[in-house]
Amino acid sequence: MSAESRSDDQLLAALGKGDRDTLTVLYRRHAPWLLLRLSQRCGDEGVVDEVVQDTFVAVWRGAGRYRGDGSVPAWIWGIAIRRLIDQFRARRLATVPLSEGMGAAEPSAEEKVLLGVEHGDLAAALRQISPELRAVVRATILDGLTTREAARLLGIPVGTVKTRLVRARAALREELV
Incomplete structure (x- = not known):
């Protein structure tokens, strides 16, 4: 059976066993919608591209930990949104002058909602x-x-x-x- 004809669950199982070619199939299958959805939450194309790349690195590294208790696209989205939150935090901290300390920058409304959903x-x-x-x-x-x-x-x-x-x-x- 070719990698293209396998289900997402089968691809993740193969990836978890070291079959790196399946990552390419997962990327081609899921990167387009992931780029679109992340672009709706962040206007910085560079950040979105970086988040997508980080997401698929995490998929590659974490494929063996996928429990199968939800759909693969939902699992990938969960990884991506956490990576986006991390980017928001990093950007906010990078723009705060050192003299103002960690708590000086007020998070955006979206950041507050996303952080509340996560924590x-x-x-x-x-x-x-x-x-x-x-x-x-x-x-x-x-x-x-x-x-x-x-x-x-x-x-x-x-x-x-x-x-x-x-x-x-x-x-x-x-x-x-």
Whole structure:
């Protein structure tokens, strides 16, 4: 079976076993949408390109740790958004004069939301819901995808996205009260 015809899960399994050629297939398959989505969150093309490269280096290094509890595109997006947050932090720290110290720069609204999703009450609540519900929340609410786009990304029917989103909202309400 050629690498091009393998599923994302099969490609990651092969990559985890040292088959580096599968990284090229994963890159060709996922880099275009990743560039587009990251460009919607950051206007600096250089930063976006660097984040995409860092993401695929992390995919290469972490393929053996992929648990398979969600879709591969959602896993890759999770890596990418964390890399983007790291870039925001690094850029903010680089622009703060040393005399002002670490806490002087006020994070942007998007940075605050992204940091809250990764480390705040919402992050704790998201960890408590099932991976399937979490993936739908990330795709539709946090990433701003339509239900059709989320369905395509997650490889599930549109109706399933809608149902999981209703269930996820109810579960998050329970967790955040």
